[in-house]
Amino acid sequence: MNMIRSPCLRPKQTIDSIEYEIDHSKFSLLLPSPSILITFPLKITLKQIQQLLSVHLFSTNENLPTKIHFELDGKILDEHIEFNSIIEKENLILFINNSQFKFRESKSIEFDIEILEKFRESLINRLPIVNGSRLKTSQHSIYPNESLDLLFDTLDGQINYLTKYLFSHFGEKHPFTIYDIQKQIHIEGKQWNEWETGIYRMHGDQNGTINIALASDWGAGTLESSLVARAMVNGLDLSLPQERATSNLPHYTIHLGDIYYVGLPSEIKHCCLGIKPEWADQGVRWPIGQYGSFTIPGNHELYSRGFGYWDYFLPNLGLFNPTDLTKPIHSQKTSYWLLENDQWRIIGLDTGYDSFSLLNIYNSAIKLPEKLIDWLQNIVGLNPEMNDKRGLIFFSHHQLISAWNEKPNTDFPSQIASLLPEGRTILFLWGHEHRLSFYEKQTIKLSNKTLTFYGRCCGNSGFPTLAKELPIKSRETKLIFYDDRLYHFHDNLFLPDLSLGYNGYATMKFINTSQISLIISYKTLSLTNNGQLTYENPTLLIEEQWSVDIYGNVVLDKIEPIDNQLTKVIHLDSNQNQSTTNRSSCCTTL
Secondary structure (H helix, E strand, C coil): CCCCEEEECCCCCCCCEEEEEECCCEEEEEECCCCEEEEEECCCEHHHHHHHHHHHHHCCCCCCCCCEEEEECCEECCCCCEHHHCCCHHHEEEEECCEEEEEEECCCCCCCHHHHHHHHHHHHCCCCCECCECCCCCCCECCCCCHHHHHHHHHHCCCHHHHHHHHHHCCCCCCCCCCHHHHCCCCCCCCCCHHHHCEEECCCCCCCCEEEEEECCCECCCHHHHHHHHHHCCCCCCCCCCCCCCCCCCCEEEECCCECCCCCHHHHHHHCECCCCCCECCCCECCCCCCEEEECCCHHHHHCCCHHHHHHHHHHCEECECCECCCCCEECCCCCEEEECCCEEEEECCCCHHHCCCCCCCCCCCCCCHHHHHHHHHHHCCCCCCCCCCEEEEECCCCCCCCCCCCCCCHHHHHHHCCCCCCCEEEEEECCCCCEEEEEEEEEEECCEEEEEEEEEECCCCCCCECCCCCCCCCCCCEEEECCCEEEECCCCCCCCCEEECCEEEEEEECCCCCCCEEEEEEEEEECCCCCEEEEEEEEEEEEEEEECCCCCEEEEEEEECCCCCEEEEEECCCCCCECCCCCCCCECC
């Protein structure tokens, strides 16, 4: 049964409320319609807030507000008091001309315990907990997994998720595979093929244009992941295996990891290879590009020690002949690779292999395997004195930074920094967090090196996305945009107040020009007029234009928010009349 969905606000948010959050160094205000998150230093007066709001929210408005003030219990407050000194913020009201806004503290989402218990009771009958199969009495479904079942079983670590984890986690990991050139690097005069080196020349249209469709945390086996896959290939029906390439296919497809629940062979089959489980009408199929498809592993594939990923998924990916997409001409052999043209190099990193830990469900001290570092140094040629001036794009499953207080991964970024010239600017895309977020160019200190990068989190492709509290580290991590649009289910009897985010993907268009040479677009599924998710007419949220300077630095020439419901982030200081990391215009050049 298709549930009816409709757009909704954040939990407990109203069009006349401002959500706020305070920590030791700053406070944040989330203004509705349009959604704008503004961060201020902690010690700031009401007068300064009023002045900054006037400049940054209404500077382009002909009807500049003549009056902005705060009231508490019906009394106008002294402009010189600090916002943080106000105790009863729930009774505080901000007046902007004829509009007034109440204040609500941002809190983590909590569900009614009794409702959750009833949901879990019903969940047992729908999960494949009997040797990988469902109970005979369970209801037949359309797809291998239901998004709400996947969300709450994984979120709580109960029933199916924990059972599969415990039964598949303990033992030796799958061997880490390497390229042939790494095994026989001293053969003088040998001409190595690209599948033996892992360095692949990208192919595209006759004019040099190359299109890539990118997803992360996609392998959920749900309606949503199926629709995202179809959107990635412009509506191609993936219920049957792909046979021949058509002109509207991307040239390559890339997955940044995570197949649920724990990347078992059966889950690879059902959630990635389109093989129908006995309890569902169909499986979900990963889309193949005209010339190839590649993946890197996440932590979930390693929960089952990587055997499903290496032995079942990789043999079905790699290089393809457009006339026959039924099987690769050279399958993907390793969990890392490089795609390149004359202006760019895309490097896929394996951060999943070291995320495996016998004692912990997640290891945050992730290092890149030694053989991968060896390949980056000796085959790819990364080093602090490198002469290659092409732009560098790195893909990983795990994040470099997070505005949502996720524990940072400092080990593998330090390894990358040690291989690059000091100050070299790169572009880094990752998943792991089930959201879409954008970070300003920044330099982070790592041991004795620094890493300068633009960061993008694209982990919203398949796993259901819950509404979260406001990003507590938005200011420190220089967050500039994120997607916080939500919808709820009209007929969800168990969790009537549940709000979910939109799943989506990104496209990369490489253009054979001397200036703007890469356009990245970030898109999500849309809702039809009758409340159904659809792959047709995906919602375009942001479009970016990138180039490479003569020193090999990646340059963001333009970032343009297309959808005004995307949350914009402005970081303001009390001693200046401009934002610290993001301009207030809707079309920004950085």
